[in-house]
Amino acid sequence: QTVVTQEPSFSVSPGGTVTLTCGLSSGSVSTSYYPSWYQQIPGQAPRTLIYSTNIRSSGVPDRFSGSILGNKAALTITGAQADDESDYYCVLYMGSGISVFGGGTKVTVV
Amino acid sequence: EVQLLESGGGLIQPGGSLRLSCAASGFTFSSYAVSWVRQAPAKGLEWVSTIGSNTYYAGSVKGRFTISRDTSKNTLYLQMNTLRADDTAVYYCAKRGYDASGSSLFYFDSWGPGTLVTVSS
Numbered sequence: 124q125t126v127v128t129q130e131p132s133f134s135v136s137p138g139g140t141v142t143l144t145c146g147l148s149s150g151s152v153s154t155s156y157y158p159s160w161y162q163q164i165p166g167q168a169p170r171t172l173i174y175s176t177n178i179r180s181s182g183v184p185d186r187f188s189g190s191i192l193g194n195k196a197a198l199t200i201t202g203a204q205a206d207d208e209s210d211y212y213c214v215l216y217m218g219s220g221i222s223v224f225g226g227g228t229k230v231t232v233v
Numbered sequence: 234e235v236q237l238l239e240s241g242g243g244l245i246q247p248g249g250s251l252r253l254s255c256a257a258s259g260f261t262f263s264s265y266a267v268s269w270v271r272q273a274p275a276k277g278l279e280w281v282s283t284i285g286s287n288t289y290y291a292g293s294v295k296g297r298f299t300i301s302r303d304t305s306k307n308t309l310y311l312q313m314n315t316l317r318a319d320d321t322a323v324y325y326c327a328k329r330g331y332d333a334s335g336s337s338l339f340y341f342d343s344w345g346p347g348t349l350v351t352v353s354s
Contacts, residue, residue: 159340174340212278216339220289227277
């Protein structure tokens with residue numbers, strides 16, 4: 124069974140840059156997996172940030188960017204702000220209608 | 234504006250059944266795939282099922298859950314049978330995102346607020 128891996132947590136200073144990654148337990152992530160990223164404040168519904176690797180969803184600030192770094196998908200927050208403190212999830216499309224979420228990364232801005 | 238609103242959650246005993254609904258508006262419901270995603274308490278998000286031209290299920294619910302939709306009512310359903318304690322979660326309805334040519338981009342572009350299902354005796 125394929126597992127999508129994310130770092131459990133990250134800390135970033137206000138104004139700093141952090142890069143979260145999304146990998147596979149076996150194999151490399153490519154654009155063919157249509158990587159997407161979601162932000163979730165606990166107790167709220169997820170918010171769509173990035174789709175198709177690097178396309179920002181409507182209304183998402185340009186400090187959020189997506190890419191492929193090595194063999195993983197990546198979400199970079201440049202110039203982190205206090206309200207970026209949240210949980211972040213990636214999703215990979217495995218084909219045959221199946222999507223798999225990563226375990227999520229808790230980002231703390233301190 | 235796309236709007237999704239789930240309902241039907243509640244407390245149910247193990248082994249019981251429950252049907253969730255998701256009322257959709259703001260888009261041509263019959264033309265887009267829609268999904269259920271759940272989140273157990275203090276856990277991460279988990280894709281459950283998608284309905285488009287076909288239906289798809291996560292292994293953890295296959296054979297127990299059935300996704301369907303009524304395009305005349307713009308409503309998505311999730312029939313959940315043989316419920317277990319580990320099905321306890323907030324269940325979100327989510328619309329799939331597409332490009333301008335109508336091809337699926339296999340992501341979730343809109344979300345409902347969710348409905349809580351608690352499986353407990």
